[in-house]
Amino acid sequence: MxxxxxxxxxxxxxxxxxxxxFGLDDELKVMxxxxxxxxxxGSWALPGGFVHPDETLDEAAxxxxxxxxxxxxxxxxxxxxxGEIKRDPRExxxxxxxxxxxxxxxxxxxATTDARSAAWFCLDDLPTxxxxxxxxxxxxxxxxxxxxxxxxxxxELLPKKFTLGELQAMYEQILGKPLDKRNFRKKISKIxxxxxxxxxxxxxxxxAARLYKFDQKKYNQLEKQGVLFEI
Amino acid sequence: MxxxxxxxxxxxxxxxxxxxxFGLDDELKVMxxxxxxxxxxGSWALPGGFVHPDETLDEAAxxxxxxxxxxxxxxxxxxxxxGEIKRDPRExxxxxxxxxxxxxxxxxxxATTDARSAAWFCLDDLPTxxxxxxxxxxxxxxxxxxxxxxxxxxxELLPKKFTLGELQAMYEQILGKPLDKRNFRKKISKIxxxxxxxxxxxxxxxxAARLYKFDQKKYNQLEKQGVLFEI
DNA sequence: CCAAAAGTGTTTCACGTACACCCATGC
DNA sequence: GCATGGGTGTACGTGAAACACTTTTGG
Numbered sequence: 001m002x003x004x005x006x007x008x009x010x011x012x013x014x015x016x017x018x019x020x021x022f023g024l025d026d027e028l029k030v031m032x033x034x035x036x037x038x039x040x041x042g043s044w045a046l047p048g049g050f051v052h053p054d055e056t057l058d059e060a061a062x063x064x065x066x067x068x069x070x071x072x073x074x075x076x077x078x079x080x081x082x083g084e085i086k087r088d089p090r091e092x093x094x095x096x097x098x099x100x101x102x103x104x105x106x107x108x109x110x111a112t113t114d115a116r117s118a119a120w121f122c123l124d125d126l127p128t129x130x131x132x133x134x135x136x137x138x139x140x141x142x143x144x145x146x147x148x149x150x151x152x153x154x155x156e157l158l159p160k161k162f163t164l165g166e167l168q169a170m171y172e173q174i175l176g177k178p179l180d181k182r183n184f185r186k187k188i189s190k191i192x193x194x195x196x197x198x199x200x201x202x203x204x205x206x207x208a209a210r211l212y213k214f215d216q217k218k219y220n221q222l223e224k225q226g227v228l229f230e231i
Numbered sequence: 232m233x234x235x236x237x238x239x240x241x242x243x244x245x246x247x248x249x250x251x252x253f254g255l256d257d258e259l260k261v262m263x264x265x266x267x268x269x270x271x272x273g274s275w276a277l278p279g280g281f282v283h284p285d286e287t288l289d290e291a292a293x294x295x296x297x298x299x300x301x302x303x304x305x306x307x308x309x310x311x312x313x314g315e316i317k318r319d320p321r322e323x324x325x326x327x328x329x330x331x332x333x334x335x336x337x338x339x340x341x342a343t344t345d346a347r348s349a350a351w352f353c354l355d356d357l358p359t360x361x362x363x364x365x366x367x368x369x370x371x372x373x374x375x376x377x378x379x380x381x382x383x384x385x386x387e388l389l390p391k392k393f394t395l396g397e398l399q400a401m402y403e404q405i406l407g408k409p410l411d412k413r414n415f416r417k418k419i420s421k422i423x424x425x426x427x428x429x430x431x432x433x434x435x436x437x438x439a440a441r442l443y444k445f446d447q448k449k450y451n452q453l454e455k456q457g458v459l460f461e462i
Numbered sequence: 463c464c465a466a467a468a469g470t471g472t473t474t475c476a477c478g479t480a481c482a483c484c485c486a487t488g489c
Numbered sequence: 490g491c492a493t494g495g496g497t498g499t500a501c502g503t504g505a506a507a508c509a510c511t512t513t514t515g516g
Contacts, residue, residue: 007235011284012243015325053242053323057314081312081327083288092284094246096312096325165494182497183479190477206493207486396467413470414506421504437466438513469512478503485496 013083013092017061018048018133020079020097020140021069023104024157028173029120030137031107032129033068039089040130046137047118048095061098069118075101075156079140087132099140101156148174149231152193155214161197163209164188171231191229193219244314244323248292249279249364251310251328251371252300254335255388259404260351261368262338263360264299270320271361277368278349279326292329300349306332306387310371318363330371332387379405380462383424386445392428394440395419402462422460424450 021031032044047068051060058076066072079097087093104120121127123141126134148154154170155162168184188194193215200208222229252262263275278299282291289307297303310328318324335351352358354372357365379385385401386393399415419425424446431439453460 004238004240006240006242007238008243008245009235009237010281011237012239013246013282013284014239015244015246050241051244051314051325053244054316056316057312057325060314078311080309081288083282083291083327085285085287094282094288094327096314163495180479180481181495182481185496186498187478203488204494205488207488207495209495394468411506411508412468413508416469417471418505434515435467436515438468438515440468463516465516466514467512468514470510472508474505474507476503476505479501481499483497485494487493487495489490489492 011092013094014088015051016048016093016095017051017057017064018046018095018097018136019061019065019076019100020046020137021065021071021074021100021102022140022144022157023102023107023120024170024173025104025120027122029104029122030126031069031071031118031120032127033118035130043130044121044127045130046097046133048097051096057096058098061096061100065100069107071100071102071107075153077153079136079143082132082136084132095136097136097140099144101144101153103157103159105159145174145176150229152214152219152229160213161199161211162213163201163211165209167212175231187231193222193229242323244325245319246282247279247324247326248282248288248295249277249326249328249367250292250296250307250331251277251368252296252302252305252331252333253371253375253388254333254338254351255401255404256335256351258353260335260353261357262300262302262349262351263358264349266361274361275352275358276361277328277364279328282327288327289329292327292331296331300338302331302333302338306384308384310367310374313363313367315363326367328367328371330375332375332384334388334390336390376405376407381460383445383450383460391444392430392442393444394432394442396440398443406462418462424453424460 023029023031031047033047035041035043035045047064049060049064049068051057055063057078061076065074065076076098079099081094081096083094085092087095126137129137148171154174157170158166164185167188168179168181171184172179194212195215197211197213199211201211202208254260254262262278264278266272266274266276278295280291280295280299282288286294288309292307296305296307307329310330312325312327314325316323318326357368360368379402385405388401389397395416398419399410399412402415403410425443426446428442428444430442432442433439
């Protein structure tokens with residue numbers, strides 16, 4: 001079983017990646033998986049695992065996310081690296097954390113495709129988490145709050161076509177405060193990064209809202225020129 | 232010699248830390264050390280080295296900085312973790328990078344205390360760097376530019392007592408653009424985080440400027456309350 | 463008295479903020 | 490026709506930006 005074949009002159013820490021996956025429903029949620037092996041068997045934890053020798057950190061994060069939650073092609077960004085000596089009770093494990101943003105509605109089913117059970121949790125109603133995952137999650141949440149104001153990453157949480165109301169609700173959820181509708185729309189229209197699709201919602205029990213998409217190409221150009229953005 | 236005594240079931244990457252040390256002279260500078268061992272022997276590189284089993288990442292960064300440049304107690308913050316597979320030609324090495332800010336004048340001498348030669352370089356006149364250190368340095372510079380605007384980290388580059396002229400020059404160097412003197416002073420005085428020391432410069436060949444220090448305690452309180460800051 | 467940097471206010475304009483009503487649709 | 494969210498404009502105040510001269514000190 002444990003045929004130990006890789007030897008080094010000095011001890012080496014194990015290297016893992018962990019992903020904090022945010023999704024937006026009525027509230028901002030995180031995806032957690034229930035551990036089926038010790039340590040912390042049965043506890044909830046961030047999806048993640050060991051970095052393979054033939055993959056970069058980004059690749060490892062994407063792979064773990066795919067294997068453990070069925071989520072593929074999500075927005076993934078490195079967050080922080082945690083290297084406390086005793087963060088894993090077994091041995092020294094250094095973890096590179098990532099945060100991911102996905103459209104929760106498109107990933108409602110896959111949450112249980114894997115053998116492990118996965119589920120979405122509200123941020124204010126979390127179970128006890130394994131390892132130092134609560135700390136990682138908190139830092140990820142802070143980073144999301146900070147970053148959403150000056151980078152258009154929040155769009156990753158929405159469907160491709162969205163209404164201005166959904167967009168505003170997304171910002172309100174992440175920033176944790178209500179925004180004025182008219183002022184919000186003024187700001188958004190001045191930023192001028194949305195494409196009006198000339199379509200409206202279907203099957204809503206009220207006046208149907210116009211649909212928009214985010215203009216990624218235009219944003220990329222502006223970003224190259226160093227143009228900023230602020231919500 | 233190479234008595235290999237630590238064995239694992241799977242191969243493990245080596246883990247290092249690298250520090251991007253910024254100092255302020257007339258210009259913003261970085262401290263580099265000249266490598267005295269292969270690979271890249273003779274090339275300039277960021278100070279850094281292997282993480283020991285009994286120290287955290289932060290501790291490793293502080294130790295390497297001390298050992299290789301004589302700098303102790305500097306402001307150090309984790310930057311990013313680089314995990315490209317072939318970034319070190321010998322074997323897989325993952326590095327956690329840090330950026331450090333020091334008062335260059337207080338660290339002018341120590342630069343050569345260690346066996347390795349260390350020196351300060353202007354950012355626009357860099358030698359060829361070992362490994363992917365140029366990439367790390369660029370990312371560190373970007374981060375510094377971004378962060379200095381909403382966090383009072385720039386003070387780490389100045390002496391404890393400084394003039395408003397020095398403060399402005401620091402921001403101008405980091406942001407890479409000139410600032411209006413009167414508007415700058417207005418902003419600084421409204422932020423209200425400087426303590427007027429009721430002292431003036433000595434030995435200057437012109438009208439002596441008042442000296443100030445940064446009010447760290449007040450900033451810590453405001454930060455807890457979530458109050459922001461903007462230059 | 464000259465050089466060199468310190469120090470100081472006002473005006474203008476853009477933007478953030480506060481705020482309330484009618485509209486379209488499905489049931 | 491009523492409930493539900495969609496969509497729109499104006500007035501006010503604050504803050505950013507542009508801008509030039511006098512003061513102090515050492516040499």
